[in-house]
Amino acid sequence: MEDAVFYTVTPCDLAGHLFRVSMTLPAPSPDGQLFMLPAWIPGSYLIREFARNIVQIHASSAGKAVPLEKRDKHTWQAAPASEPLTLEYDVYAWDLSVRGAHLDKTHGFFNGSSLFLRAASLEHLPHRVEICPPADPACAGWRVATALPEESAPRHGFGIYRASGYDELIDHPVEMGTFALATFEAGGIPHEVAVTGRVPNLDMDRLVSDLSRICTAHIGFFEPVSKKPPMARYVFLVTAVGNGYGGLEHRASTALLCSRNDLPVLGRPLPEEPPAAPDEAYQNFLGLCSHEYFHAWNVKRIRPAAFSPCDLQNENYTRLLWLFEGFTSYYDDLMLVRSGLLDVNAYLRCISRAINNVKRGTGRKKQSVAESSFDAWIKFYRQDENATNAIVNYYTKGSLVALALDLTIRIRTNNERSLDDGMRLLWQRYGKPDQSGVQQGIGETEAVPLFEEAAGLDLKDFFRRYVDGTDELQLAHLLEHFGIRESSPPGKPKASLNVRLQRAGGDCRIAAVYEWGAAHAAGLAAGDILVAIDGLRVTGEKPDAAVEKLLSRYAPGHTVTIHAFRHDELMAFEAVLAPDDTPRHHLSLSADQTPAITLARQAWLTPETARELP
Ligand code: ZN
DSSP: OOSSEEEEEEEEETTTTEEEEEEEESSOOTTOOEEEOOSSBTTBOSOOOGGGGEEEEEEEETTEEEOEEEEETTEEEEOOOSSOEEEEEEEEOBOOSSSSEEESSSEEEEOHHHHOOEETTOTTSOEEEEEOOOSOGGGTTOEEEOSSOBSSSOTTSSEEEEESSHHHHTTSOEEEESOEEEEEEETTEEEEEEEESOOTTBOHHHHHHHHHHHHHHHHHHHSOTTOOOSSSOEEEEEEEESSOOEEEEOSSEEEEEEEGGGSOBTTOSOTTSOOOOOOHHHHHHHHHHHHHHHHTTBTTTBOBGGGTTOOTTSOOOOSOHIIIIIHHHHHHHHHHHHTTSSOHHHHHHHHHHHHHHHHHOGGGGTOOHHHHHHTTTTTGGGOOTTHHHHOOOTTHHHHHHHHHHHHHHHHHTTTSOOHHHHHHHHHHHHSSOOTTSOOOOBOTTSHHHHHHHHHTSOOHHHHHHHTSSOOOOOHHHHHHTTTEEEEOOOSOOOEEOOEEEEEETTEEEEEEEOTTSHHHHHTOOTTOEEEEETTEEOOSSSHHHHHHHHHTTOOTTOEEEEEEEETTEEEEEEEEOEEOOOOOOEEEEOSOOOHHHHHHHHHHHSOOOOOOOO
């Protein structure tokens, strides 16, 4: 038998949501082979303990049962065996997210980190997997979509797939079912998009045409014209549901969850009309695709040294997620502009939204994006009602740091250089394996000198203030150089309780209390159910509108009596209403544009192909 780890995966109980997995090792460790399932999935920084979904597990060798001992929550050890060792186990798959596994009569989806036990010390061996169809004749039309290379399986068919090692095996999610499928080429390599879920009148041609423009823009950004992208093939695995949003990046594919109404509808516009600009929902979906595709370079290949390799059983700490998630969030929408899918005004709305999101909470004054990165495992990924007052979002603030850095470099180099040069130097320096085939990750202190080198500028103060520190970004001043002005709507601020509200059944619940606002001062808390304001009932159908209507007869400074339930106890609070301080920054093109300013903005927002770095 070939020296490889061999798995089979069978959707064995669609109604019970069980995948049956078998795993055979030709030469298990003579000391008793260890097996473990990852505790987390790369790209999503939370300990998820996937092993809790293993329902039953048995080992055998040469036809005889082999004892298995559970060593910790993720780990089993088999008794020593001299012959090939086989494990057989069932995995419960009922998590319709991009991070886990899901199986029913409509489709199956899995990440390898949910299904494939890792044979300790044998990760470097080739890993092969036979993906088997369900036995149910109703599933006879099922196909397979994955970027995992085929061994003997036909393209989109059941059969044997292969990976060079465990790390590669679990980096290719697999979809099986009756998905809609389309293919296109970008940068000289084949791309596919598979859409699972009921999406009436999906305009696949429009989707393919727009994705192709996005992918071409990304490839042109990182690669010289003569070079192909680093993957042989790329697959977008899209699951459309009534209401959902999420994406996870992989080296040659991405798993995406979206709402079906995010996707384009056939027949709009009429064929003779030029394609309409994407509506906001579709634009958000394209932004998500753009984000995950950018990750094929930035995080899947350019990686923090802390992830090279990943310790899949424990938290992996890095202060650099502002670079891997924040800068990717900057380029995701920017690439839509550069590929012509977003006009300047729509792009300015995206930036305004990000500015308003970051400025909403006081968490930005307490936590830097570097600290937020490091603590992602316990804070960003485990947000509670106090998150807005305690943490900063390294995606959103990180995207604004990238914007500020890009504009700063452009201004200080008279538009000779930009953040694009920094990303390309990062790719050249850290994106490819060295002579010995080892992928060197970027060290925690190596990013600053690299961006300084690419820009030819001293940027230490910038990173000290905005990445390691919590200084407010001075974006308005930077944007002026590109003919963009920031304004807030005029008018007297309305009276407010400074809370975020949510509907809870027929009730109006406080979801978050903004620090130092009117509700905070009055002693109201997240979770309280608002009953009445000055004796008038608060209804829960549309909480924001209901409270706004009740407060419309008051001004900031007025005192009101609030009745609210905390748990099941009715309480009264005296609240001094405060001005509504929801940030409403608005960016727009300024009226007077000099030719130099227009040129600078075009250089920033117009596509350019990758240049050979000196
Ligand atoms: Zn991301």
